[in-house]
Amino acid sequence: MTQILKYHSHINKQPMRLPKKYDYDTVERKWLDAWDESMYYFDHASGKEQYIIDTPPPYPTGDFHIGNALNWCYIDFLARYKRMRGYEVMFPQGWDCHGLPTEVKVEEIHGISRHQLSKHEFRALCEELTARNIEQMRAMMKRLGISIDWSHEYITMDDSYMRYTQLSFLKMYKAGLIYQAEHPVNWCPRCETAIAFAEVEYEDRDSYLNYILFRRVDNGSYVEIATTRPELLASCVAVAVHPDDDRYKDMIGSELEVPLFGQRVRVYQDDAVDPEFGTGVVMICTFGDRQDVRWWKQHDLPLRVSIDERGRMTSIAGKYAGLDTLECRKRILSDLSDSDLLMRQESIRQNVGVCWRCKTPIEIISTRQWFVRVNKEEILKAAKEINWYPHHFRLRLENWVQSMDWDWCISRQRIFSVPIPVWYCKRCGAVKLAEESQLPVDPVVKSPDTPCSNCGGTEFEPEHDVLDTWMDSSLTALWTAGWHFDTCEAEFQFPVALRPQGHDIIRTWAFYSILRSLALTRTIPWHNILINGMVLGEDGYKMSKSRHNTVSPDEVIQKYGADVFRQWAAIGGATGSDVQFRWKDIIAASKFMQKLWSILRFSMIHLADYEPPAKEPELEVVDRWLLSQLNRLVITVTEAMDGYQFDEAMKSIRSFAWYVLADDYIELAKSRLYGRSPSARYALYQTLKTLSLMLAPFIPFFAEEMYSYLSEGGSVHMAKWPQPGKIDTDAEAEGELIAAIVRAVRRYKSERGIPLNAALKRIVILSDTDMSTGDIANATATTVELKNNDAGTYEGTVIDVKELRIIIEE
RNA sequence: GGGCUCGUGGUCUAGCAGGUGAUGACGCCGCCUUCACGAGGCGGAGAUCAUGCGUUCGAAUCGCAUCGAGCCCA
Numbered sequence A: 001m002t003q004i005l006k007y008h009s010h011i012n013k014q015p016m017r018l019p020k021k022y023d024y025d026t027v028e029r030k031w032l033d034a035w036d037e038s039m040y041y042f043d044h045a046s047g048k049e050q051y052i053i054d055t056p057p058p059y060p061t062g063d064f065h066i067g068n069a070l071n072w073c074y075i076d077f078l079a080r081y082k083r084m085r086g087y088e089v090m091f092p093q094g095w096d097c098h099g100l101p102t103e104v105k106v107e108e109i110h111g112i113s114r115h116q117l118s119k120h121e122f123r124a125l126c127e128e129l130t131a132r133n134i135e136q137m138r139a140m141m142k143r144l145g146i147s148i149d150w151s152h153e154y155i156t157m158d159d160s161y162m163r164y165t166q167l168s169f170l171k172m173y174k175a176g177l178i179y180q181a182e183h184p185v186n187w188c189p190r191c192e193t194a195i196a197f198a199e200v201e202y203e204d205r206d207s208y209l210n211y212i213l214f215r216r217v218d219n220g221s222y223v224e225i226a227t228t229r230p231e232l233l234a235s236c237v238a239v240a241v242h243p244d245d246d247r248y249k250d251m252i253g254s255e256l257e258v259p260l261f262g263q264r265v266r267v268y269q270d271d272a273v274d275p276e277f278g279t280g281v282v283m284i285c286t287f288g289d290r291q292d293v294r295w296w297k298q299h300d301l302p303l304r305v306s307i308d309e310r311g312r313m314t315s316i317a318g319k320y321a322g323l324d325t326l327e328c329r330k331r332i333l334s335d336l337s338d339s340d341l342l343m344r345q346e347s348i349r350q351n352v353g354v355c356w357r358c359k360t361p362i363e364i365i366s367t368r369q370w371f372v373r374v375n376k377e378e379i380l381k382a383a384k385e386i387n388w389y390p391h392h393f394r395l396r397l398e399n400w401v402q403s404m405d406w407d408w409c410i411s412r413q414r415i416f417s418v419p420i421p422v423w424y425c426k427r428c429g430a431v432k433l434a435e436e437s438q439l440p441v442d443p444v445v446k447s448p449d450t451p452c453s454n455c456g457g458t459e460f461e462p463e464h465d466v467l468d469t470w471m472d473s474s475l476t477a478l479w480t481a482g483w484h485f486d487t488c489e490a491e492f493q494f495p496v497a498l499r500p501q502g503h504d505i506i507r508t509w510a511f512y513s514i515l516r517s518l519a520l521t522r523t524i525p526w527h528n529i530l531i532n533g534m535v536l537g538e539d540g541y542k543m544s545k546s547r548h549n550t551v552s553p554d555e556v557i558q559k560y561g562a563d564v565f566r567q568w569a570a571i572g573g574a575t576g577s578d579v580q581f582r583w584k585d586i587i588a589a590s591k592f593m594q595k596l597w598s599i600l601r602f603s604m605i606h607l608a609d610y611e612p613p614a615k616e617p618e619l620e621v622v623d624r625w626l627l628s629q630l631n632r633l634v635i636t637v638t639e640a641m642d643g644y645q646f647d648e649a650m651k652s653i654r655s656f657a658w659y660v661l662a663d664d665y666i667e668l669a670k671s672r673l674y675g676r677s678p679s680a681r682y683a684l685y686q687t688l689k690t691l692s693l694m695l696a697p698f699i700p701f702f703a704e705e706m707y708s709y710l711s712e713g714g715s716v717h718m719a720k721w722p723q724p725g726k727i728d729t730d731a732e733a734e735g736e737l738i739a740a741i742v743r744a745v746r747r748y749k750s751e752r753g754i755p756l757n758a759a760l761k762r763i764v765i766l767s768d769t770d771m772s773t774g775d776i777a778n779a780t781a782t783t784v785e786l787k788n789n790d791a792g793t794y795e796g797t798v799i800d801v802k803e804l805r806i807i808i809e810e
Numbered sequence B: 001g002g003g004c005u006c007g008u009g010g011u012c013u014a015g016c017a018g019g020u021g022a023u024g025a026c027g028c029c030g031c032c033u034u035c036a037c038g039a040g041g042c043g044g045a046g047a048u049c050a051u052g053c054g055u056u057c058g059a060a061u062c063g064c065a066u067c068g069a070g071c072c073c074a
Helices: A024-034 A066-086 A099-108 A120-145 A159-174 A231-235 A248-253 A290-298 A315-320 A325-338 A376-385 A393-403 A476-481 A505-520 A553-560 A562-571 A583-607 A619-644 A646-674 A678-695 A701-709 A729-752 A773-779
Strands: A048-054 A087-088 A093-096 A153-155 A179-189 A194-195 A200-216 A222-227 A236-241 A255-257 A266-271 A281-285 A342-355 A364-373 A387-389 A420-425 A431-433 A460-462 A496-502 A526-532 A762-766 A784-787 A799-800 A803-809
Touching: A024 A701, A048 A099, A066 A087, A066 A526, A066 A562, A066 A619, A087 A153, A093 A120, A099 A120, A099 A153, A120 A553, A153 A476, A159 A179, A159 A476, A159 A505, A179 A200, A179 A553, A194 A431, A200 A325, A200 A729, A222 A281, A222 A393, A222 A583, A231 A281, A231 A315, A231 A325, A231 A496, A231 A553, A236 A248, A236 A364, A236 A646, A248 A562, A266 A281, A281 A290, A290 A364, A290 A526, A315 A325, A325 A342, A364 A799, A376 A393, A376 A701, A476 A496, A496 A505, A505 A526, A526 A646, A553 A562, A562 A646, A562 A701, A583 A678, A619 A646, A619 A678, A619 A729, A646 A678, A646 A773, A678 A701, A729 A773, A729 A799, A729 A803, A773 A784
Parallel strands: A048 A087, A093 A153, A236 A266, A387 A526, A496 A526, A762 A784
Antiparallel strands: A048 A496, A179 A194, A179 A364, A200 A222, A200 A255, A200 A342, A236 A281, A255 A266, A420 A431, A420 A460, A762 A803, A799 A803
């Protein structure tokens, strides 16, 4: 085994007084330097049960923000806990490199447009920026003490991963799960690319509802139709009314003439028409929105494309051709008005679909794109086989799946992404797939090795489109488990144990991962999914630069240390709910660090030279009380960890250490510790050591420091999780009674302004059963006498403590 | 318009397979420089668990309605 620690604990074993103040910076740096990261390496040959984590591969922006940090803390709590529980844990780290934001950033940094360079050169600049950003984020993860297995790192822009992505494309294409089709897609006219549903956001915008007259062909009367998008008149292919709307019953089946453009369109009846909206008559265009696409399919309507890929009017728009949509809208409204066909305008607040990246309103445009088939039933069934924590987030996935109107569009008209490994035969037009041995391949740069299998042609046109970046990241579970597409076998345990992620990407990463796992392996990707909440600013709103409420984990670590940040992450709120960031909680966490340090400092006065005996010595009741409480704590914390309740675990530990150990036990046992009582020393030693083990997942630096004083060597992070010993209910009852009597005496003194260390005349406890009074006497600095319940009368104040009566004489 | 989550002392928060003196933190008040700890110790005040109705012997916890907040989506 490699030497895990550079510092050996015997250095710390010398009798010593620790400094009064906990110096987190020195301690954390010491252990960062001492730890050998190979102790976190996954060993598939260990024979232990595997616990594989499908860690999120963050987008390398260079900023490991507080939301990431919260997520990684959760993962690390589990990874460290599971290792201590005897699992072989794999905690890999990936980087999801491709995508538009990096392209935009590169254009910004270098002051260029992507069209000014060759694709190859532009891609190189993107790779360079990404590598730099990864380095920054990696450093932050290490500083936070995250126990990542860096021998299992993957970078989606590397050849090996690109090959994996392209291979998965070929497999799914050959299985008929990927196809190319002319179909309406969400389109960003500014980015000039197709985007998936998941990339469409919705924003409220102010607009106008325009009431326009259409002429009935049969009787020449006019019908008023309200629309927010008059520029789409040229694309109008039908009109619809609700079947029960009495106003329009006679119109169904007749034809209307579209104003300005003159095409004749039929009136359909459809339940989806809202009679309350506008005039209750709706024009169907190809395409104004998703509902238009549904109607277009249902009623088998023709296609009239009036907006092109750059958001400009096509030749169908006649004299408006070449205008952008907004200019066109103005001109059409003005022309309608001139012809007395525009009745009125109402202002309206509407929800507009916009591009997630540039906030430009999207268009729905019919183009030739690549799609992945979405099998809704299969995904819904798989979602039920996975354990969701918290449970209700499964509903979010289910609702999302049910709302999808068409398949997943995976082609993008961009540069920094994985190329689609396909050419087209110039002679017959057939699709030519890349050979597996060629991968990764950019078809724009390379040609096929073999002629067209259809016609024997040797000239090919490359596919210029690239893949949606979710095509990379939806494979992370398979990649991590070492899934082989050819043998359909994984090197490691698959499905993997855990997917941790935020709820903001359930409809993307979780959804696509399940979809692809089912398509490629016929099984779910993971058994458990743990959802973390978002971090809100101190003002209670989502952190955002425009609100100026952001806090970086770096800032917290510099001021208070990584352990404090991690403690905040554990205790900030129930796992899965959004967590509000508050500096007060950070300060509370740092106070606990100081309290723990004071406990350790006091203990080392008594334990620095302690050699734990092979066998448990005879224990006094207060010591048995402490150990029994400790055993309860082990049970509570273990259960909480198994249920991902980090807040519960950490709070239990904190409250035990502070109130049971420091406030009650140490006060009671202090004088026996000064007297080197074997019983008290044993109890204190066992308690501290067990605490250091249970603190290890949460505050790994402090726990290591603490453990180094108490053990013969080795890292706390390689140690075993504690097993609970027996619960001694008798000792608990008596110990609790003793603590309560001491509290009552303290209250008595406090109320009368008597210093707490002042001696009273005596304390009489009326009890028919025997009990230990030595620690009470020591903790109250007063003589304690035990008398029978009926043993006469006393001068003094009578106080009831639980079922007992005590008399305090001054 | 639909779905989900939530509404607990001044602030934040736990509990929500029904029975607790309703958790803890911060803040507040009083006392204490007690020999581990003054970024501390000891003691204390402070909540009709959003509102209304219902189920139940019993509700913060279950159901319905209302009001309010946040998130996701159409």
